[in-house]
Amino acid sequence: MGSLWQSGSDLLLGVLNFFYGISHSYGVAIILLTILVRVLLYPLSHKQLVSMKKMQQIQPRLKTLQEKYKDDKQKLNQEVMKLYREYGVNPAAGCLPLLVQLPILILLFKVIMNYDFGEEFFLGISLKHSLLSLMSQALGVATAKAGVMTVISGIVSNPAGLLNFGLYGGTLILWLLIGFVTWFQQKITTTGAASEQMAFMGWFMPLFMMFICLSLPGGVLLYWGVSSLIGVVQQVWVQRRTSVEISQKPVLYKDKPRSAEKSKAESEEVSKDV
Numbered sequence: 001m002g003s004l005w006q007s008g009s010d011l012l013l014g015v016l017n018f019f020y021g022i023s024h025s026y027g028v029a030i031i032l033l034t035i036l037v038r039v040l041l042y043p044l045s046h047k048q049l050v051s052m053k054k055m056q057q058i059q060p061r062l063k064t065l066q067e068k069y070k071d072d073k074q075k076l077n078q079e080v081m082k083l084y085r086e087y088g089v090n091p092a093a094g095c096l097p098l099l100v101q102l103p104i105l106i107l108l109f110k111v112i113m114n115y116d117f118g119e120e121f122f123l124g125i126s127l128k129h130s131l132l133s134l135m136s137q138a139l140g141v142a143t144a145k146a147g148v149m150t151v152i153s154g155i156v157s158n159p160a161g162l163l164n165f166g167l168y169g170g171t172l173i174l175w176l177l178i179g180f181v182t183w184f185q186q187k188i189t190t191t192g193a194a195s196e197q198m199a200f201m202g203w204f205m206p207l208f209m210m211f212i213c214l215s216l217p218g219g220v221l222l223y224w225g226v227s228s229l230i231g232v233v234q235q236v237w238v239q240r241r242t243s244v245e246i247s248q249k250p251v252l253y254k255d256k257p258r259s260a261e262k263s264k265a266e267s268e269e270v271s272k273d274v
Contacts, residue, residue, distance in 0.1 A: 109220065112217075182210075
C-alpha cells in the first residue's frame with residue numbers, strides 16, 4: 001500500500017513539474033493539475049451527485065412510506081425497493097464513488113502541501129506561505145510559526161501594518177472565496193426544508209473550513225479553491241439536469257396517436273389518388 005501511495009505521489013509530482021515546464025508558473029501548474037484530476041474523476045463524481053440528487057427528490061415519498069408502513073417493516077422494505085427501482089436509485093452509488101475519489105484528492109493535497117514553491121507569487125497569492133504567516137510579516141511580528149493570537153496581538157500593537165495589503169491581499173481574497181464557495185455548496189446541497197442539524201452545518205462548515213485554511217500554504221488554498229469551484233459548477237449542472245429528468249414523464253409515442261376516423265379518412269384519400 002505504501003509503494004502504491006508513493007507511486008501515485010511521484011506521478012502527480014511529475015505531472016505538476018510537466019505543467020510548470022510548459023507554463024513556467026507554479027500557480028498555473030497547480031490549476032492545470034487540479035483541472036486534470038477533476039476531469040479524470042468526473043465519471044465518479046457525476047454518478048455520486050446524480051445519486052445524491054435523486055435521493056433528495058424521493059425523500060417526501062420515502063417519508064410517506066415510512067409513516068404508512070411504520071408497523072410493517074417487511075412491507076416497508078418492499079415498497080422502498082420499488083421506489084428505488086422506479087427512480088433508478090442505488091443508495092450505495094453515492095458512497096462508492098466518494099471512497100474512490102477521496103484517496104486521490106488527499107494525495108494531491110499532500111503533494112502540493114509538501115512541495116517547495118520558493119517565494120513565488122501567483123496573482124498576489126504566495127504559494128509557500130499561509131495567510132497567518134503573511135499577515136504576521138505585514139504586521140512586523142517575527143515568529144517561526146504564526147498563529148491566530150500572533151496576528152491579533154500584531155494588529156493591536158501595530159494596526160498600521162494592515163496597510164501592507166499587497167503582501168497578504170491575494171491570499172486573503174482566495175481565503176474568503178473558499179469560505180463563500182463552501183457556504184454556497186452547503187446551501188445547494190440542503191435544498192428544501194432543512195433540519196436544524198443541516199441548518200447548523202450550513203454555517204458551521206464554511207467557518208470550520210476557513211479556520212483550517214488559515215494555516216495552509218497558498219498553493220494548497222489555490223488547489224482547494226479551484227477544485228471546490230469546479231465541484232460547485234458540476235453540482236449545479238447535475239442538480240438542474242436531474243430535476244428535469246425526474247419531472248418529465250416517459251414519452252410513449254414519438255408522434256401523437258391519430259384517431260381511428262382520421263386514419264380511415266387519410267386511407268380513403270390515398271386510395272382515390274391511386
